[in-house]
Amino acid sequence: MEKIISDLSHHIRLNKGFFLWMGFLVLAFIACLYAYTRQLRYGLGVAGIRDYISWGLYISNFVFFVASSLIGMLISAVLGLIGMKWVHPITRIAETIAVAFAAVAGLVIVMDMGRPERLAYVFIYARFQSPILWDVTVITTYFVISLLLLLLPLIPDMAVLYKRFANLPGWLKPVYKALSLNWTDHPEQNRIIHRSIYILLILIIPAALSIHTVTSWLFALTVRPGWDSTIFGPYFVSGAFVAGSAAVIIAMYFFRKNYKLQDYLTDLHFNNMGKVLVLVAFVYLYFNINEYLVPGYKLKRADAIHLGELMSGHFAVTFWLVQVGGLLIPIILMLFRRMRRPLPLTIISIAVVLGAWFKRYLIVVPTMAHPYLPIQHVPDNFKVYSPTLIEIAITLLSFTLVLIIITLISKFFPVIPIVETAKDKGLDPLKSIES
Amino acid sequence: MKRLFYIILLVVISSLRVEAQNPGWIVPDDQKAKICLVKFTPDMLKQGEALYMKNCQSCHGIPTKKNFAAISPTPGDLSEPKVGTQKDGELFFRITTGKAPMPEFRNILTEDERWSVISFLRSFHKGYFQPDPEKMAGSIGKRIKLAMTYDTVKKKIMIKAIELTKEGPQPAKGAEIIVFVQRYFGNMQLTDTKRTSENGFAGFDWPQDLPGDKNGNVILGARVNDPAGKMQEAVVKDTLAIGVPTNKPALTDTRAMWSTRDKAPVWMILTYTLAVIVVWYFIIFIILSVLDMRKIKQA
Numbered sequence: 001m002e003k004i005i006s007d008l009s010h011h012i013r014l015n016k017g018f019f020l021w022m023g024f025l026v027l028a029f030i031a032c033l034y035a036y037t038r039q040l041r042y043g044l045g046v047a048g049i050r051d052y053i054s055w056g057l058y059i060s061n062f063v064f065f066v067a068s069s070l071i072g073m074l075i076s077a078v079l080g081l082i083g084m085k086w087v088h089p090i091t092r093i094a095e096t097i098a099v100a101f102a103a104v105a106g107l108v109i110v111m112d113m114g115r116p117e118r119l120a121y122v123f124i125y126a127r128f129q130s131p132i133l134w135d136v137t138v139i140t141t142y143f144v145i146s147l148l149l150l151l152l153p154l155i156p157d158m159a160v161l162y163k164r165f166a167n168l169p170g171w172l173k174p175v176y177k178a179l180s181l182n183w184t185d186h187p188e189q190n191r192i193i194h195r196s197i198y199i200l201l202i203l204i205i206p207a208a209l210s211i212h213t214v215t216s217w218l219f220a221l222t223v224r225p226g227w228d229s230t231i232f233g234p235y236f237v238s239g240a241f242v243a244g245s246a247a248v249i250i251a252m253y254f255f256r257k258n259y260k261l262q263d264y265l266t267d268l269h270f271n272n273m274g275k276v277l278v279l280v281a282f283v284y285l286y287f288n289i290n291e292y293l294v295p296g297y298k299l300k301r302a303d304a305i306h307l308g309e310l311m312s313g314h315f316a317v318t319f320w321l322v323q324v325g326g327l328l329i330p331i332i333l334m335l336f337r338r339m340r341r342p343l344p345l346t347i348i349s350i351a352v353v354l355g356a357w358f359k360r361y362l363i364v365v366p367t368m369a370h371p372y373l374p375i376q377h378v379p380d381n382f383k384v385y386s387p388t389l390i391e392i393a394i395t396l397l398s399f400t401l402v403l404i405i406i407t408l409i410s411k412f413f414p415v416i417p418i419v420e421t422a423k424d425k426g427l428d429p430l431k432s433i434e435s
Numbered sequence: 436m437k438r439l440f441y442i443i444l445l446v447v448i449s450s451l452r453v454e455a456q457n458p459g460w461i462v463p464d465d466q467k468a469k470i471c472l473v474k475f476t477p478d479m480l481k482q483g484e485a486l487y488m489k490n491c492q493s494c495h496g497i498p499t500k501k502n503f504a505a506i507s508p509t510p511g512d513l514s515e516p517k518v519g520t521q522k523d524g525e526l527f528f529r530i531t532t533g534k535a536p537m538p539e540f541r542n543i544l545t546e547d548e549r550w551s552v553i554s555f556l557r558s559f560h561k562g563y564f565q566p567d568p569e570k571m572a573g574s575i576g577k578r579i580k581l582a583m584t585y586d587t588v589k590k591k592i593m594i595k596a597i598e599l600t601k602e603g604p605q606p607a608k609g610a611e612i613i614v615f616v617q618r619y620f621g622n623m624q625l626t627d628t629k630r631t632s633e634n635g636f637a638g639f640d641w642p643q644d645l646p647g648d649k650n651g652n653v654i655l656g657a658r659v660n661d662p663a664g665k666m667q668e669a670v671v672k673d674t675l676a677i678g679v680p681t682n683k684p685a686l687t688d689t690r691a692m693w694s695t696r697d698k699a700p701v702w703m704i705l706t707y708t709l710a711v712i713v714v715w716y717f718i719i720f721i722i723l724s725v726l727d728m729r730k731i732k733q734a
Contacts, residue, residue: 125696126696127695127696127699128696129692129693129694129696129700129703133707137711141714141715144718148718148721152725155725155728181725181728181729182731182732183728184731186731186732188728188731189728192725192728196721196724196725199717203717203718376536377506377507377508377536378505378506379505379507
């Protein structure tokens with residue numbers, strides 16, 4: 001028992017590596033924040049978005065963030081409720097990623113607003129018919145449920161560490177005590193927490209499906225080529241699982257290496273996550289085929305222009321890199337057991353995440369570049385979108401923010417649920433607390 | 436590469452079209468000499484300002500503010516000396532004929548309305564003096580007055596054209612008359628043009644199925660077709676209750692997806708509200724019960 005506690009919590013301390021990494025993140029954050037102050041002062045004109053292509057990096061990034069946050073639901077709820085025991089050590093990583101991405105996704109939308117101080121108008125003048133209202137609602141709800149799913153399983157761990165982890169930094173003690181909510185392993189407490197987590201696991205499934213389906217509807221409820229599709233909801237959801245699973249694998253690899261968790265995040269977990277990734281990637285590939293083959297067979301005029309731009313035009317290089325390098329080759333590679341070992345799988349996952357990000361760009365921008373009414377009598381930079389340096393910096397700002405949140409959560413709290421791990425091994429850490 | 440080719444093609448084609456319509460936007464001399472036949476009045480200026488705000492401001496911006504639209508070719512601020520030094524006739528011609536992307540206002544604004552817009556613009560041009568209409572009156576050509584009535588028996592719109600000559604009013608023979616119905620934007624011409632008879636009349640069959648407003652009112656207009664601008668504009672406008680009464684509620688009057696929040700479909704309000712209440716009931720219930728755990732002490 002002592003070994004589990006020390007193995008899973010020895011990283012909870014302030015060390016040089018943490019300060020270096022955090023310092024780097026904070027510096028990057030401040031530098032990118034400067035770019036945002038420029039945008040606040042001079043308006044959205046400092047970004048490359050213009051009248052026609054008004055959704056660029058920011059909205060692509062928003063869709064990617066929402067997508068990545070969906071993984072919390074797949075791992076904790078779907079696999080957890082089915083009774084897959086092997087996901088237990090990964091659930092907190094998945095929820096941390098979900099919370100970080102969902103929290104920042106909302107901020108990314110604010111970054112795309114020319115007048116962010118008018119954010120409240122979204123609620124004050126909300127229309128029930130508007131997908132924007134639905135989106136804001138489900139993202140808020142999903143964020144709160146994910147946060148609860150992160151915090152509730154932490155409660156017993158907090159109690160155990162508060163009482164039994166001698167090296168807990170003094171300044172963290174009040175935080176742990178507050179979060180442990182006087183946990184004494186009382187049967188009534190166990191009943192409440194299990195019931196609460198169970199309800200949340202069920203609630204999060206429709207919430208997560210809604211969050212990304214509604215995000216897809218922001219596009220699919222228009223008649224524009226490339227967006228006007230009835231399968232956009234499941235297409236987005238399956239794509240989200242691909243991005244999220246890959247993100248979890250990368251995080252697993254990082255924690256395993258840096259926090260020395262080889263005994264807990266074993267090759268088995270990577271192998272299984274590899275299988276999950278292959279499965280969701282196949283589903284996503286299936287939706288991709290539908291999404292391009294069906295309009296490509298009919299080639300309605302506007303669709304023809306859109307698909308031409310994607311497959312052989314302006315966006316062709318990105319498109320084929322994303323489809324082949326970010327989806328097809330990873331699928332084929334991951335079919336082999338050897339490729340599902342930690343290092344190769346992590347490298348494949350990095351390719352998948354990159355592909356997933358650029359895929360969102362390919363969903364958002366090319367459609368905007370081809371409106372039904374011709375673009376005419378406008379300056380050249382209205383016709384072709386190219387992100388400015390400031391825009392890229394602001395996008396990086398959101399990434400640094402996500403990394404800061406993940407770093408803080410994973411550094412100051414156990415990455416792997418301690419009590420659950422102990423119970424899976426037949427130990428009962430809480431019995432011995434009081435004795 | 437392909438894209439570039441299409442852009443070039445598009446530019447070439449659009450410029451060709453413009454050239455064909457309107458080579459260089461050159462104003463013919465006789466049009467340049469045209470002037471407004473009445474003195475600009477404050478009322479005219481006011482009407483001109485309202486028309487400007489409705490029809491011109493979206494591209495040209497508010498005069499002197501230089502807030503014209505960022506499009507190419509640039510519309511420019513109309514208070515600039517470049518515009519101020521042009522003759523009234525030139526401005527009138529440009530408003531009348533337009534030049535892509537600027538629309539022609541021939542069928543959108545009447546001549547009087549175009550002049551009132553010019554009177555508004557002139558208020559920004561320093562050193563502008565309006566040419567005296569009295570002195571020019573002679574050179575303007577024919578003056579024709581139109582009158583419109585509806586013949587209920589023959590179901591015809593009758594237009595009477597009277598020429599105002601020095602000898603007094605006389606029936607205008609052979610004037611080409613256009614009758615039109617006013618729509619939301621612009622006018623719809625009713626049948627072919629007709630020339631007035633010996634006694635100055637022209638009759639137009641009124642189609643019995645044309646919709647009017649809920650009282651059957653239609654706004655009709657008639658004018659003399661005078662593309663060369665050889666005479667003073669002659670128009671008549673009238674509202675006649677001769678259309679089929681049509682009571683179509685506006686699309687935004689009923690509850691619908693595209694309406695305002697107050698007119699959201701009931702099922703949508705219910706679904707949204709219910710979903711939010713159910714989910715948040717559970718969330719709040721869980722938060723409260725978990726916080727309650729603090730009170731439970733080990734037995």
